[in-house]
Amino acid sequence: xxxxxxxxxxxxxxxxxxxxxxPDLLQHGQNESWFPETPPDAVAYPATTEEVARIVGICAxxxxxxxxxxxxxxxxxxxxxxxxxxxxxxxxMDKVLQVRPGDxxxxxxxxxxREALNAELRATGLxxxxxxxxxxTIGGMAGTRASGTTTVRYGTMxxxxxxxxxxxxxxxxxxxxxGARKSAAGYDxxxxxxxxxxxxxxxxxxxxRLHGQPEAISAAVCAFPEFNSAVEAVxxxxxxxxxxxxxxxxxxxxxxxxxxxxxxxxxxxxxxxxEFHGSATGAAEDAxxxxxxxxSFGALGFDWAxxxxxxxxxxxxxxxxxxxxxxxxxxxxxxxxxxxxxxSRLAEAVAETRADIAELxxxxxxxxxxxxxxxxxxxxxxxxxADELARAKDLTRRLAERALRLGGTIxxxxxxxxxxxxxxxxxxxxxxxxxxxIKRALDPxxxxxxxxxxxxxx
Amino acid sequence: xxxxxxxxxxxxxxxxxxxxxxPDLLQHGQNESWFPETPPDAVAYPATTEEVARIVGICAxxxxxxxxxxxxxxxxxxxxxxxxxxxxxxxxMDKVLQVRPGDxxxxxxxxxxREALNAELRATGLxxxxxxxxxxTIGGMAGTRASGTTTVRYGTMxxxxxxxxxxxxxxxxxxxxxGARKSAAGYDxxxxxxxxxxxxxxxxxxxxRLHGQPEAISAAVCAFPEFNSAVEAVxxxxxxxxxxxxxxxxxxxxxxxxxxxxxxxxxxxxxxxxEFHGSATGAAEDAxxxxxxxxSFGALGFDWAxxxxxxxxxxxxxxxxxxxxxxxxxxxxxxxxxxxxxxSRLAEAVAETRADIAELxxxxxxxxxxxxxxxxxxxxxxxxxADELARAKDLTRRLAERALRLGGTIxxxxxxxxxxxxxxxxxxxxxxxxxxxIKRALDPxxxxxxxxxxxxxx
Numbered sequence: 006x007x008x009x010x011x012x013x014x015x016x017x018x019x020x021x022x023x024x025x026x027x028p029d030l031l032q033h034g035q036n037e038s039w040f041p042e043t044p045p046d047a048v049a050y051p052a053t054t055e056e057v058a059r060i061v062g063i064c065a066x067x068x069x070x071x072x073x074x075x076x077x078x079x080x081x082x083x084x085x086x087x088x089x090x091x092x093x094x095x096x097x098m099d100k101v102l103q104v105r106p107g108d109x110x111x112x113x114x115x116x117x118x119r120e121a122l123n124a125e126l127r128a129t130g131l132x133x134x135x136x137x138x139x140x141x142t143i144g145g146m147a148g149t150r151a152s153g154t155t156t157v158r159y160g161t162m163x164x165x166x167x168x169x170x171x172x173x174x175x176x177x178x179x180x181x182x183x184g185a186r187k188s189a190a191g192y193d194x195x196x197x198x199x200x201x202x203x204x205x206x207x208x209x210x211x212x213x214r215l216h217g218q219p220e221a222i223s224a225a226v227c228a229f230p231e232f233n234s235a236v237e238a239v240x241x242x243x244x245x246x247x248x249x250x251x252x253x254x255x256x257x258x259x260x261x262x263x264x265x266x267x268x269x270x271x272x273x274x275x276x277x278x279x280e281f282h283g284s285a286t287g288a289a290e291d292a293x294x295x296x297x298x299x300x301s302f303g304a305l306g307f308d309w310a311x312x313x314x315x316x317x318x319x320x321x322x323x324x325x326x327x328x329x330x331x332x333x334x335x336x337x338x339x340x341x342x343x344x345x346x347x348x349s350r351l352a353e354a355v356a357e358t359r360a361d362i363a364e365l366x367x368x369x370x371x372x373x374x375x376x377x378x379x380x381x382x383x384x385x386x387x388x389x390x391a392d393e394l395a396r397a398k399d400l401t402r403r404l405a406e407r408a409l410r411l412g413g414t415i416x417x418x419x420x421x422x423x424x425x426x427x428x429x430x431x432x433x434x435x436x437x438x439x440x441x442x443i444k445r446a447l448d449p450x451x452x453x454x455x456x457x458x459x460x461x462x463x
Numbered sequence: 464x465x466x467x468x469x470x471x472x473x474x475x476x477x478x479x480x481x482x483x484x485x486p487d488l489l490q491h492g493q494n495e496s497w498f499p500e501t502p503p504d505a506v507a508y509p510a511t512t513e514e515v516a517r518i519v520g521i522c523a524x525x526x527x528x529x530x531x532x533x534x535x536x537x538x539x540x541x542x543x544x545x546x547x548x549x550x551x552x553x554x555x556m557d558k559v560l561q562v563r564p565g566d567x568x569x570x571x572x573x574x575x576x577r578e579a580l581n582a583e584l585r586a587t588g589l590x591x592x593x594x595x596x597x598x599x600t601i602g603g604m605a606g607t608r609a610s611g612t613t614t615v616r617y618g619t620m621x622x623x624x625x626x627x628x629x630x631x632x633x634x635x636x637x638x639x640x641x642g643a644r645k646s647a648a649g650y651d652x653x654x655x656x657x658x659x660x661x662x663x664x665x666x667x668x669x670x671x672r673l674h675g676q677p678e679a680i681s682a683a684v685c686a687f688p689e690f691n692s693a694v695e696a697v698x699x700x701x702x703x704x705x706x707x708x709x710x711x712x713x714x715x716x717x718x719x720x721x722x723x724x725x726x727x728x729x730x731x732x733x734x735x736x737x738e739f740h741g742s743a744t745g746a747a748e749d750a751x752x753x754x755x756x757x758x759s760f761g762a763l764g765f766d767w768a769x770x771x772x773x774x775x776x777x778x779x780x781x782x783x784x785x786x787x788x789x790x791x792x793x794x795x796x797x798x799x800x801x802x803x804x805x806x807s808r809l810a811e812a813v814a815e816t817r818a819d820i821a822e823l824x825x826x827x828x829x830x831x832x833x834x835x836x837x838x839x840x841x842x843x844x845x846x847x848x849a850d851e852l853a854r855a856k857d858l859t860r861r862l863a864e865r866a867l868r869l870g871g872t873i874x875x876x877x878x879x880x881x882x883x884x885x886x887x888x889x890x891x892x893x894x895x896x897x898x899x900x901i902k903r904a905l906d907p908x909x910x911x912x913x914x915x916x917x918x919x920x921x
Contacts, residue, residue, distance in 0.1 A: 105805065105807065106702075107698055107702075107805075107806065107807030108805040108806055108807050109701070109702070110805070130702075149647060150646075150647045151647075152645055152647075156645060161645050163645075163651065163654070164622065173897070177893050178893075179891075179892065179893045179894040179897060180891075180892065180894060181891075183867075183870060183871055183872045183890075184804075184805040184869075184870035185803040185804055185805060185835075185836055185837070185866075185870070185871040185872045185875065186614075186803070186805075186806070186835045186836055186837075187610055187614060187619050187803060187835055187837065187872075187875055187876065188608075188803060188872035188874065188875060189607060189608045189609075189610075189658060189801075189872075189874045189875060189876050189877060189878040189879070190872050190873050190874050190878075190879060190883065190887065190890055190891070191658070191879055191887060191891065191895070191898050191916050191917070192655060192658065192659055192663075192898045192901060192916070193608070193621065193654045193655060193657065193658055194894055194898065196621070196651045196654035196655070197650060197651060197654070197655055197901075199651065200647060200649070200650065200651055201650055205650075217702065217703075217704045219704075240565055243567070244564075244565075244567070244588075244675065245675075246675045246677075246678075246741075287745075343647075345643040345644070345645060345646060346642075346643055347565075347566040347568070347642040347643060347644075348565065348566055348644070349563065349565030349566050377643075377644045378643055379643070379644075379645065408643075409641075411642075412642035412643070413641055413642060413643040414641045414643045414645075414646035414647075414648050415648050416646065416647045416648045417643065417645055417646060417647060418645065418647050419647060420647040420648075421647070421649055425648065429648065429649060432641075432648055433637075433638075433639075433648070434637065434638070435631075435635050435636075435637045436637040436638060436652055437649070439631070439637060439652060439905065440649050440650045440652065442904040442905060443650060443655075443901060443904055443905075445904065446900040446901055446903065446904035447897065447900060447901075458649050458650070459649070
């Protein structure tokens, strides 16, 4: 077995919390996307920061790769051990360590999921709003700079991680940031580790910014005769200063698929779904003002709701979209694109992408976080269809070039992982080499999630 | 002259835009605080990014230090050329390059001041809200991660810089970030350069996030019988979700000094000044709700205003505080402390600091950004009074230790510069060495603002 010496020492440290059972290896070699299975050599289940530091220290001495593992919900193969080594599974480090209601902060271990965290927070009147869809771990969300449906109002993980404890590549433990709401004390290391995908250090503790649970929530859904007018309505809403908590888009293909799968009767047109958080009168007033704007852009079938049950009914097409799309082509695998552009260029980006999808003879309904300029085509690919996969990769390349031409980014929220690394030079040019310098400075032996984010060949 | 060869080449490049006239050197060796004057060897006035790149390239070949210079309003001696070399004055790179109203962004050169930027934006209905008090340049504000009175609502420079163009230590030019509102494409280099105080690169262009000019502004001032109840009122306001655009504190010493200097009759008690931005009804409603909360914590003499003139009247004690304090002790020099703590510990931090100031026999009225947990003691020091300066430094040390004990930071917004470098190890421990590694990776010869932020001795 490769890395025998490292694994023997790790076994001594962790006992049966170091596993190389076949099911364990398989589980930690899987992914939710189209990447081949890539099991690690072993899976470690640390219980404390001290243990993580000792694991990394042992692996550093033996040159054994270390890959952090959260909930395995990444769509870009971030946590696949492509050079072997040890998957560090944080599922036993899943505690809320401290709630600080006066400071609207919480200190957690990385293995807690966002749903578990919000369940624990419920009685405090506070919430952690970042919602990438999947029930990911907070550590994984920080590592990939996750965002999602509420980002238009509450920001991404970059905006909501206040401080970190991190185990470095040599096993040292550092703290970044503090409990203060701001600081000018040197380089922003917290921001550097957030989004570094486990390549610069392993996050072992996070201080998060919390927000008040809204007193009231209003939701609305409406259809538009075509996509452009939906985007124009969103831009006008943003400029009017109406604070949207969520503003999501699905295209007519999603509506058609969802109707077919769920027996619903949504108009088979582009839709916007919005949500407003505030006081009872404030949220209702925001929804009404949005309604006026949407009307002026030709919105149809405007429907709105305030009770939880009614809101769930309105939102079910958005929340069920990914599953409905995957189910609509039995046996397919999903490849989800993720570009993000300035919102003024969004209509153009989506129109050109739809033309590409048609030209390449792919199936790819589109949905997205329209308030952020971020959209996804859910490509439904036949398994073992090499030609279709090649066309999908062609689309991905065209999307990346389009995003950059329009002033945007190759990935709004899914991260680099395996899927986007080949496009990093295109986006960053010489700045990609600066990232590699930082990687070499912090992980000179290249043991932390090797092969991801940067190219470190000297 | 030191760096003769570098200066000769720079003279060839820039002609009379390289200056070593005495007034120029003196002006670029001054600071607004207590640090000794430290003139550079020459001052360069580049007009383009290309020229900045060539300046840095020439300096790199000769090992000549390069220090970025904005408006010279730093309080911690950031821009002092303590190892000589060239001050790069960005005053000729002060243009708005592009306003993107649909994306609520603006692209600017670093030498534009925040007041000039907002004057240019006025007709667009948009504004750049970060307000550190001084009319600093945008480049300087990014370099020091500036914040100020509006941060409680709009964030710091970290939150409002979207993308950068940066000249690296070897003269290469990179771009970080994009026009998209978010990205997960690798390490957050934008966030790394913001707050790096010119030690990792020279910022030559910035894309900023803009906000809508509020339809209406409500302001209020009230006094409290003691500081604790003022802080409790602020915490209760934040938790209630009332969106404050500004919430500032001055202590009774400031009120006393301001009355004496300006002939006003503010009660000589701790005061809060608040401002609310929104629709006419929204801002008024927010002010009313704040009033109810303040009342329940014993607020006195509550006064509020909506017109510009009335608001200026209410705010004049806060805006005039620094000048009034300095003027109250003729010939003194100011040393301004800057710790930031979790807001739940703010009352404790201020109370202990006041006790220290009394014990050390110093004069130091206190004001601050109470919504962020950030406060300043304005120490009024006799010039050439070495003993008083030593006591002030003792206070600074005690403040730093207090900030860290309470979970905060040694500097909320003024940055490291010369004044806080000696405290960086105390705050960051091993993480300070990580910052040094990043510095060495990006500036291996150490020519960019040498001697600041990190300790790079190998």
